[in-house]
Amino acid sequence: MISLRNINKYFDDLHVLKDVSLDIKHCETVAIIGPSGSGKSTLLRCINELETCSGDIYYKMKHKRDYDTYDYRSKFGMVFQQFNLFPHKTVLENVNLAPSLHQRKTIGANLLNQVGLTDKMDIYPKKLSGGQKQRVAIARALAMDPEVMLFDEPTSALDPEMVGEVLEVIKSLNHMTRIIVTHEMGFAKEIADRIVFMDEGKIVEINHPRELMANPKHERTKQFLSKVL
Amino acid sequence: MDFSFLDKYAGFLVTGTLNTILLSGSTVILGLIGGTVLSLMKLSKVKVLEKCANVYIAFIRGTPLLVQLYLVYYSVREMPMYLAGILAMTINSSAYIAEIIRAGIEAVDKGQFEAAKALSLNQVQTYRLIILPQALKNILPALGNEFIVLIKESAIVSVIGLHDLMYKVDTIRGLTYKPFEPLIVAAAIYFVLTYSLSKGVGHMERRLKTSD
Numbered sequence: 001m002i003s004l005r006n007i008n009k010y011f012d013d014l015h016v017l018k019d020v021s022l023d024i025k026h027c028e029t030v031a032i033i034g035p036s037g038s039g040k041s042t043l044l045r046c047i048n049e050l051e052t053c054s055g056d057i058y059y060k061m062k063h064k065r066d067y068d069t070y071d072y073r074s075k076f077g078m079v080f081q082q083f084n085l086f087p088h089k090t091v092l093e094n095v096n097l098a099p100s101l102h103q104r105k106t107i108g109a110n111l112l113n114q115v116g117l118t119d120k121m122d123i124y125p126k127k128l129s130g131g132q133k134q135r136v137a138i139a140r141a142l143a144m145d146p147e148v149m150l151f152d153e154p155t156s157a158l159d160p161e162m163v164g165e166v167l168e169v170i171k172s173l174n175h176m177t178r179i180i181v182t183h184e185m186g187f188a189k190e191i192a193d194r195i196v197f198m199d200e201g202k203i204v205e206i207n208h209p210r211e212l213m214a215n216p217k218h219e220r221t222k223q224f225l226s227k228v229l
Numbered sequence: 230m231d232f233s234f235l236d237k238y239a240g241f242l243v244t245g246t247l248n249t250i251l252l253s254g255s256t257v258i259l260g261l262i263g264g265t266v267l268s269l270m271k272l273s274k275v276k277v278l279e280k281c282a283n284v285y286i287a288f289i290r291g292t293p294l295l296v297q298l299y300l301v302y303y304s305v306r307e308m309p310m311y312l313a314g315i316l317a318m319t320i321n322s323s324a325y326i327a328e329i330i331r332a333g334i335e336a337v338d339k340g341q342f343e344a345a346k347a348l349s350l351n352q353v354q355t356y357r358l359i360i361l362p363q364a365l366k367n368i369l370p371a372l373g374n375e376f377i378v379l380i381k382e383s384a385i386v387s388v389i390g391l392h393d394l395m396y397k398v399d400t401i402r403g404l405t406y407k408p409f410e411p412l413i414v415a416a417a418i419y420f421v422l423t424y425s426l427s428k429g430v431g432h433m434e435r436r437l438k439t440s441d
Contacts, residue, residue: 030276050343070349078347084340088362088440097358098348124440 001028002047002148003179009042009201016042017053018201029178031188031209034198035148035224040181043198044150047179048076074098077141081153083133087127091136092121098143111139115169118219131162135169142173149173151180167191185228189213197221235403235414238397246418252311252393253380253422258319260379263319264326264391269356282327289324295385297321301391313385314393322379329371333364366437369377373430377423385418394418 002024009017009098016039024030034039034215038209049064064072071095086094086121091092092185095108111116115135125133134154152169156164170180182188189209197212197220205212205221213229216222235242270282289297297320302313338359345355365372374377387396400410 048347050346070351071408074349076347080344080347082340084338085323086341086344086359086363097350108304126441140348146316156382 001060003056003058004047005045005056005058007043007046007053007057007113007204009039009046009051009053014200016122020055020198020203022196022203022206024179025176027175027177028193029180029191030194031192032179032181032194032198032206033183033185033188033224037200038198039201040196041048041152044152044179044181046071047148048078048150050078072148074144075147077138077146077149078138078140079134079149079151079154081156083125083130083137083157084105085133085136085140087125089127090122091117093141094125094136095140096143098140099149108139108143112136113143114142114172115139116165129162130158131165134158134162134166138166138169138173140189146176148177148179151178151182153181153183155182155184183228185213185225197224199224230408230410230413232409232410232414234401234411238404241397241401242292242394242414242418244353245392245394246397246435248392249394250422252318253376253385253393255315255384256322256379256383257376259315259319260322262327263323264330265361267323267327268330268334271327272334286324286327290433291316294318294321294382297390298385298389310386310389311392313389314383314391318379318386319382321373321382325375326372329368329375330364332371333368334360335369345422362435369437371429373427376426376430380422380426381419 002022004020004022007017007020020039021045022043024031025168032043034040042051042053045051047057059067059072060074078153085226087095087099088211091112092108095111107120112121115138115141117132117135120128120132120136125136127154128136128229138149138154149170154170155166163184167184170178171191178191180192182187192209194206195209195212196203197216197218199220205216205218207217212221213225267282267286270278271286273279294317298313299316301317301320302308302310308312341359342355345359350358382410383393384395386393387399390396394415398411405411
């Protein structure tokens with residue numbers, strides 16, 4: 001469904017993505033793990049054009065450049081580490097902002113119901129807990145009716161006790177293609193069809209979660225896993 | 230102190246005050262529009278636009294309003310006074326307002342731009358729905374300050390003969406041979422104008438704080 005071919009990204013002199021290629025199938029859940037600075041977030045951000053990268057991205061066999069920019073972006077729902085809710089809009093207004101929404105009120109309300117926040121609809125994001133904010137952010141991304149959900153360390157900014165509620169919501173989206181950058185190894189193992197391990201801008205190893213966690217093939221993967229598991 | 234001239238010349242003061250309000254009011258609106266455009270030019274990725282805005286702002290901030298007023302007034306033959314007044318004040322204030330708005334936009338978290346982009350909003354929607362409302366909240370105190378300065382500086386247009394409050398007061402001073410008392414009245418009226426404005430801005434600030 002998504003094919004990344006020879007993706008390269010530089011921040012000035014820093015080569016953060018080195019010739020990365022990856023294929024993601026329809027309805028597949030891929031978790032990307034790796035140490036900080038390995039380029040996993042950048043790779044995710046290249047997919048929906050938050051970063052401009054060189055290389056080719058094909059979506060449903062069609063090159064990214066052959067799509068209308070806004071049409072292309074609307075296929076990817078993005079959830080950020082820092083939530084990035086719009087503070088001057090209420091929860092419902094946040095969700096209803098997605099331009100592709102037509103029957104606005106009902107869909108927004110339904111999505112908030114889906115993430116369990118019906119009662120918070122009319123308050124401002126500032127009054128929410130971290131976990132609630134992230135659930136609103138997920139509902140907001142879903143309001144675009146995307147085909148793929150991108151999660152950029154969705155639980156890293158949360159208090160430990162809030163992590164569960166957000167992971168539950170992510171888990172419930174099992175009918176969608178999901179790409180998740182995460183440090184939650186247990187969650188990655190549970191939810192992912194495949195885990196991608198990245199280091200220093202390269203994909204070191206891709207495998208099924210159990211396989212990768214039990215028998216990492218590369219020295220670097222072993223080293224990393226021994227520290228985080 | 231003798232304020233007996235007030236009976237006879239109250240009409241003068243009312244007209245003058247209305248003209249001052251009209252002049253400052255139009256300048257506030259036009260200056261906001263001009264300032265927003267200039268600040269977006271300054272933040273634009275198109276280098277030519279950015280350069281133009283920089284030169285404009287540097288020039289306007291580096292020259293006296295009085296000189297700008299004369300330049301505008303004498304730029305075209307038979308330039309109407311009111312047009313010259315509004316134009317000069319707008320040209321001047323939009324440079325200052327542009328800098329205020331730019332600072333406000335830059336203070337908005339980068340994540341807000343990214344979230345808007347990820348929601349596939351276009352540039353115009355992003356600024357109109359997400360960025361400018363937040364920027365406005367940040368800069369309201371500075372903007373209110375600028376508008377107060379603007380009301381006070383509008384007194385300068387009396388030098389080209391525009392019948393604003395200051396001009397009317399000068400007229401009264403000449404007609405009554407009282408150089409002092411009319412100035413007290415002028416000061417009082419200017420104070421009432423600026424004080425109500427700052428109260429109004431304070432009220433707006435509180436209203437925009439509902440999301441905090």
